[in-house]
Amino acid sequence: MAAKVPYSLTAYWSDGYRQDCSGFVSMAWKLPANEWTGSLGTVADRITKAELQPGDILLFHNTSDPEKGSHVVIFGGWTDGTRTAYTAYEQTPPHTRKRDTPYAYWSDSAKYLPYRYKGVAASGTGKAGAREEPVPAAGPASHGVAGYPGRAMFRPGADNAYVTRLGRQLVRKGFGTYYTRGPGPRWGEADRRGVQAFQRAQGWRGGAADGHPGPETWRRLFS
Known part of the structure; x- marks a missing residue:
């Protein structure tokens, strides 16, 4: 966020991640490759609005025209107890930003669906079984x-x-x-x-x- 990475569908930042919305999520989730809005759902589980936790995403993939409207943001937490607005982290023109956003998004709100990365371990109040698989011990490879x-x-x-x-x-x-x-x-x-x-x-x-x-x-x- 501090670097204010410029938005681009074709450029890559120094960490190897693409400078668009799905590249931003790929970076935050430490994915081994740059995903796009059409593939992020394959590395995540659908969850409900009530289950949203910081680090989850709200994803809209326009299957009929992927380049029109498709977008993804990282959920940063509810702004108050009404759960009508949340803090969104997103890569969008002109650069990465954080802002309070109405649920689920400013436009096409009903089409944004909540997801949780499969690699996230379940916590006391998290979704049981959300982990993609047991995490191996760290190694040099x-x-x-x-x-x-x-x-x-x-x-x-x-x-x-x-x-x-x-x-x-x-x-x-x-x-x-x-x-x-x-x-x-x-x-x-x-x-x-x-x-x-x-x-x-x-x-x-x-x-x-x-x-x-x-x-x-x-x-x-x-x-």
């Missing part, structure tokens, strides 16, 4: 887990060698029954179902077993 390439490698439509490597390891571990032919390199439903089966075998449920490999899934799968 990239993203805290040796060899883990980041979520961007396993998005819908992703096509890369990491998908093949993941699939082959699922087969070795006995979770390759969903493949009708050899795994990889294009991420698909067979990969997701295999990962989900492996996650459930770890005793994980709910959002922790959604079939999308996070760093702890990767660590256990390749250990």
Whole structure:
């Protein structure tokens, strides 16, 4: 906020994050890659207005025309007990700003939906099971887990060698029954179902077993 990072759909700040609204959220959530309004929902859980806590987001993705109206802001807390306004942190022209905002937003209010990052651990009053998966102990490797390439490698439509490597390891571990032919390199439903089966075998449920490999899934799968 103090740096007043200039807004841009194409420029990247010194930390590697894109200087638009979803790049700002990607930075705040420490995501391994720059997401956009159409993909942030895949790394988060839908929550209710009553569950909103600082650090959650309010997201509007205009599926019919993503470049028209789509926006995301970080929820910073209610301004008073009426819960009709909140502090919003957002990357918007001309630069990053913090301001009191009517719920859910100034325009298209009904289209803004609250989400919570799956990597957030549940607290005493938080949403139970909101964590993406158990967090591994910190280590010297990239993203805290040796060899883990980041979520961007396993998005819908992703096509890369990491998908093949993941699939082959699922087969070795006995979770390759969903493949009708050899795994990889294009991420698909067979990969997701295999990962989900492996996650459930770890005793994980709910959002922790959604079939999308996070760093702890990767660590256990390749250990």
